[in-house]
Amino acid sequence: MSNANVNAPVPAIEISGLKKYFPLTSGAFNAKKGSVKAVDDINLTINKGEIIGLAGESGSGKTTLARVILNLTPATEGRVLMNGQDISKLHGKELKAVRRSIATVFQDPASNLNPRLNVLSSIMRPMILHGVPKAEAVEKAQEAMKLVFHNLRAFIDLPSMAITIGGTIGVMMLSFPSGAFKKIGKHLKIIIKPYKFDPEQSIEQIVELATEARMKGLLSLEDKLNEIDEPFMHNSLLLVVDSVDSEKVRQVMETELDQLDERHALDRGFYEKAASFAPAFGMIGTLVGLILMLGNMQDVNALAKGMATALITTLYGSLLANIVCLPVASKLKARHDEEFLCKQLVLEGVLAIQDGENPKFIEEKLYKLLPASRKKAEEDTEKEDEKQKKKSRRKSRKNEE
Numbered sequence: 269m270s271n272a273n274v275n276a277p278v279p280a281i282e283i284s285g286l287k288k289y290f291p292l293t294s295g296a297f298n299a300k301k302g303s304v305k306a307v308d309d310i311n312l313t314i315n316k317g318e319i320i321g322l323a324g325e326s327g328s329g330k331t332t333l334a335r336v337i338l339n340l341t342p343a344t345e346g347r348v349l350m351n352g353q354d355i356s357k358l359h360g361k362e363l364k365a366v367r368r369s370i371a372t373v374f375q376d377p378a379s380n381l382n383p384r385l386n387v388l389s390s391i392m393r394p395m396i397l398h399g400v401p402k403a404e405a406v407e408k409a410q411e412a413m414k415l416v417f418h419n420l421r422a423f424i425d426l427p428s429m430a431i432t433i434g435g436t437i438g439v440m441m442l443s444f445p446s447g448a449f450k451k452i453g454k455h456l457k458i459i460i461k462p463y464k465f466d467p468e469q470s471i472e473q474i475v476e477l478a479t480e481a482r483m484k485g486l487l488s489l490e491d492k493l494n495e496i497d498e499p500f501m502h503n504s505l506l507l508v509v510d511s512v513d514s515e516k517v518r519q520v521m522e523t524e525l526d527q528l529d530e531r532h533a534l535d536r537g538f539y540e541k542a543a544s545f546a547p548a549f550g551m552i553g554t555l556v557g558l559i560l561m562l563g564n565m566q567d568v569n570a571l572a573k574g575m576a577t578a579l580i581t582t583l584y585g586s587l588l589a590n591i592v593c594l595p596v597a598s599k600l601k602a603r604h605d606e607e608f609l610c611k612q613l614v615l616e617g618v619l620a621i622q623d624g625e626n627p628k629f630i631e632e633k634l635y636k637l638l639p640a641s642r643k644k645a646e647e648d649t650e651k652e653d654e655k656q657k658k659k660s661r662r663k664s665r666k667n668e669e
Contacts, residue, residue, distance in 0.1 A: 278351060278352045279313045279314060279315050279316075279349070280314050280315060280316045280318070280350070280351060281312070281313070281314040281337065281348065281349070281350055282312075282313050282314075282348075282349040282352075283310055283311060283312040283313070283337065283346070283347075283348050283349075284311050284346060284347055284349075285309055285310075285311065285345060285346035285347070286307060286309070286310040286311075286312075286333070286336060286337075286343055286345070286346035286347070286348065287305075287307055287308055287309055287310075287343065287344045287345040287346050288306045288307040288329075288332055288333075288336050288341065288343055288344050289303040289304065289305055289306065289308075289344045290303060290304045290306055291303050291304075292304060306329045306332040306333075307329045307332050307333050307336060307343075309346075310333060310346070322334075331374075334372070336348070338367070338370060338372060339355050339356055339358065339363060342356075343356055350366060350370075353366065364398070367398075368398045368399075387413065388406075388409050388410070388413065391408075391409035391412055391413065392405040392406060392409045395408060395409070422576070423580065423583070425576065425577060425580045425581075427577060428553055428577055428580045428581040428584055429584060431549060431552060431553040431556065431581050432546060432549045432550050432553055432581050432584040432585050432588060433546075433584065433588065435545075435549035435552065436542055436545045436546045436549050436588065439545050439549075440538075440541070440542055440545065443541060444538060444541075448535075448538050451535065451538075455535065455596065455600060456596075458600065458603055459596065459599045459600070459603070464607075465606045465607045465609075465610040466610070467606075467609050467610055467613060467638055470501075470610045470613045470614060470617075471613060471617070471631060471634045471635065473496075473501075474613065474614065474617035474618070474621070474630065474634065475617075475627050475630060475631045475634075477489060477492060477505070477617075477621060478617070478620065478621045478625070478627040478630050479627045480492065481621050481624075482624070482626070482627055486508060486509060486511075486621070486622070487509060489505055489508070489509055489621075490509045492505070493505060493506060493509070498614075500521075500524065500611050500614055501614045501618070503524075504517065504521055504614060504615070504618040505618060507520065508618060508621065508622045514619055514622050514623065517618070517619065517622065518615070518619060521614075521615045521618075522615070524611075525608070525611055525612070525615065528607070528608065528611070529604075529608065532600065532604040532608075535600060536597045536600050536601055536604070539593045539594070539596045539597040539600070540593070540594070540597050542588075542589075542593045543588075543589040543590070543593035543594045543597065544589070546584075546585045546586075546588035546589040546593065547582075547585040547586060547589050548585070549581070549585055550581045550582040550583070550584055550585020550586060550588075551581075551582065551585065552581070553577065553578070553580075553581020553582070553584070553585070554578045554579070554581055554582050555578075556577065556578075556581070557575065557576070557577035557578025557579070557581065558578050560577065561575055561578065609637075609638075609639075612637065613634050613637060616633065616634060616637065617630060617634055620633065
């Protein structure tokens with residue numbers, strides 16, 4: 269053997285003839301009828317300090333190859349040398365000792381982290397499993413967390429904030445009246461507090477009013493008006509009690525619904541427009557950063573600062589649009605749909621009461637107007653109630669016996 273071969277560095281990882289076949293079976297007795305070649309005759313050498321990227325289509329065997337290299341999945345053939353040691357033949361404590369020098373991050377975060385552990389415990393756990401004393405593991409985990417939080421400061425850049433957030437607010441002030449900004453607090457309150465409008469409760473209230481009108485006449489509803497807090501239902505019933513023609517009642521109520529729909533659409537449009545402006549100003553900030561960077565290529569510090577401004581403004585624009593503005597608009601849309609549905613039910617219910625329809629028929633009619641998701645929930649509730657009633661009846665019979 270030559271001196272050159274003796275002194276040659278040992279590769280970090282050396283793979284030769286690596287294969288992994290998964291058997292295909294069929295029938296009641298799982299008879300083997302072939303195999304799937306997930307990894308077929310892989311030869312690879314990775315020296316210390318090298319970074320290797322493996323690309324391929326989904327299902328081409330990338331993950332399987334990684335698992336076989338780490339001996340998480342046994343190879344069909346071939347061997348894997350890590351620092352000259354064949355880890356494909358290691359088991360138990362020997363394999364565990366080697367894995368202390370291997371770090372694997374799988375693509376599924378749900379399988380990587382235990383949701384019951386906090387950040388500190390998640391960092392400590394692998395070290396403790398590999399024999400690091402708990403006190404030392406705590407110290408190292410805290411150091412790692414300090415390093416991460418210290419690096420978070422790199423994401424705070426006041427000039428970039430001024431360009432993205434300040435620019436977005438400035439354009440919004442030019443595009444919308446000042447009253448639109450005054451509604452922000454009201455919108456946040458609508459988003460945070462629980463739903464005020466309940467379709468099932470509205471139907472129940474309408475059926476109760478229909479029963480009252482059926483038994484005592486429409487004028488008897490005048491006594492119920494003081495008990496109704498919801499303005500739309502109160503005003504609708506007031507028109508009915510005052511003997512206003514049903515077509516005029518429908519016209520008045522539908523006009524109010526159209527105005528409600530238009531008003532809420534404008535409110536949502538405020539946030540949707542902001543979501544479109546924010547990324548645009550993020551790109552403007554990117555251009556500013558690139559101009560600063562290209563204008564002074566000799567200064568390394570200016571180059572780095574310009575690149576940071578260019579990237580961070582794009583990030584700010586995306587965050588402002590997708591984490592603030594669009595979610596608020598979506599939430600307002602959900603609240604609007606809930607309110608609009610309830611008022612549609614009131615519209616049809618009040619007109620049905622004015623026409624003297626049977627309360628049971630009104631109830632069936634209004635439930636058919638509910639979305640499929642709410643119908644399913646209502647059916648599930650009814651089935652659960654029926655089960656509880658059956659259980660109560662059985663219990664009563666047993667007690668009687």
